[in-house]
Amino acid sequence: MSTNDEMKARVCEAIDRRAEEIVGFATHILGNPEPGFREQKTSRFVREQFDAMGLPHKDGLALTGVKAWADGGTPGPSVAVIGELDSMIVAGHPHADPETGAAHACGHHCQIAMMLGVAMGLRDSGAMAELAGRVVLFAVPAEELIEVEYRKELRDQGQVEFIGGKSELVRLGEFDDIDMAMMTHTAVAENSSKIRLPGTSNGLVVKHIQYLGRGAHAGGAPHKGINALNAAMLGLQAVHALRETFRAEDTVRVHPIITHGGDAVSAVPADVRMETFVRGRTLEAVKQWDRKVDRALRAGAMAVGARVRITTIPGYLPLANNGDMATIFRHNAASVVGGRHVKPGEHLTGSTDMGDLSHLMPAIHPYAMGATGTGHAADYLIEDYTLAVLNPAKAMAMTVIDLLANGAAGAKEVKAKAKRSLTRNAYLKLMRGFAREEEWAEG
Ligand SMILES: [Zn+2]
Ligand SMILES: [Zn+2]
Incomplete structure (x- = not known):
């Protein structure tokens, strides 16, 4: 040997x-x-x-x-x-x-x-x-x-x-x-x-976000539409407004992108999609911001009378x-x-x-x-x-x-x-606990 x-x-x-x-x-x-x-x-x-x-x-x-x-x-x-x-x-x-x-x-x-x-x-x-x-x-x-x-x-x-x-x-x-x-x-x-x-390293959850409005002629009849892009932008602004409350030790990161911003420039956008992560140093931080980010995203829909469908997908553990x-x-x-x-x-x-x-x-x-x-x-x-x-x-x-x-x-x-x-079963249970699909509309 x-x-x-x-x-x-x-x-x-x-x-x-x-x-x-x-x-x-x-x-x-x-x-x-x-x-x-x-x-x-x-x-x-x-x-x-x-x-x-x-x-x-x-x-x-x-x-x-x-x-x-x-x-x-x-x-x-x-x-x-x-x-x-x-x-x-x-x-x-x-x-x-x-x-x-x-x-x-x-x-x-x-x-x-x-x-x-x-x-x-x-x-x-x-x-x-x-x-x-x-x-x-x-x-x-x-x-x-x-x-x-x-x-x-x-x-x-x-x-x-x-x-x-x-x-x-x-x-x-x-x-x-x-x-x-x-x-x-x-x-x-x-x-x-x-x-x-x-x-x-940080843990995270993944979100797919879809704002749903109502299409209309963007020049001829914008008043008949509900602008999903405006809803999305207000949702993004609401997320940004949360940033001052992130605690440094939680190393929270939220970084959305718009993956679909509309279909035709002459139509009021009725379907706007975004993706984001919500990351944090601990699972507790991820769980806390997971919910608060959803609340902020709903605010965009509320402001213009749109709907928002948020699919939260389990991501990674710290x-x-x-x-x-x-x-x-x-x-x-x-x-x-x-x-x-x-x-x-x-x-x-x-x-x-x-x-x-x-x-x-x-x-x-x-x-x-x-x-x-x-x-x-x-x-x-x-x-x-x-x-x-x-x-x-x-x-x-x-x-x-x-x-x-x-x-x-x-x-x-x-x-x-x-x-x-964690055992494998406990891990799967924990991960599945993050998964949800929620649609929000006023009233
Ligand atoms: Zn990489
Ligand atoms: Zn890598």
Whole structure:
């Protein structure tokens, strides 16, 4: 038997030997961006790589997810290494799909590459045979909560219940055989950081809002119409009027967009649609603002005599990383990039469905630098693939070794010490508690 350090050295060498190929996975996916639940090409590409490695896999999970597994020499716990398949939609991004506007403006292409890199490193080095348990390589769909109307349709058709990939996979039981999970997200460096440790992030609910007025000739008979766009704008103003009451510690974020503003410039808009998130640091904050935002949105309808239909869809839970896994990851990250380049975690006001997993099992969601620009914007680009792909692949593969070596003693200890806050059923009940569809009209 090798020591952990010997295995880690072999795994890192194996990743370095295939560095060009691993980075090539990322750049291939960068050139073929697809938004959530539509990741057909990306899903096929991942399956091809799993086949090339001889890893058994299941596909079509939550529409496009792919799950492969590599067994250790003896039975034991299973550790998932996750990569997200989906892109954002950012028209004008230099790597945007010209037809759909889809673009990897959140770096998820790097996650798939690092996940495949972990698999290659553990396999090529022969380390896998010396470990206990199983590594699950899980390419998951739809982390970005976008195209809400499209996903609402999938939901109405019964194709999904939850509109985020991991939540839906939990519902389907695809995480039932997994004991702990990790993934690394790309980020833009501050100071000299190369890896940032897991922190916390906001939870959220998603809203689809439809203002319904009455159409009329906008020039000839506007008095016969009810202007749904005016209702929507007043609803937005009412939401803005709430902002002064947000408490700083709740890190509330409400950021609506209008997705349909009218049909013809010569007609009074009768159907105006918006999407928004309501985010907060705690579930209590999310619940509180979820209701207050609805109240503000109703005010717009009330003012002009329109109706408003608000569909609230469960979003993501706040992220709560596992401290013991984070400690193991920190040591390994430090050995890859040097301790002074590893920065502590912080609270981020975005959201991730790793938050959901983190309430079901020990999980970590650290960050690897290498990006420049601004996340979700047209200038978000990966400048350094060693930082964005190879380093986190090594740090995660080494973390797998610490968890699953020596009869998986590390993983067993993490599991024993973890406070499991939610069972799957309790999670589903909590999530379903957010779902509602309400229509408001005066009188
Ligand atoms: Zn994102
Ligand atoms: Zn992301």
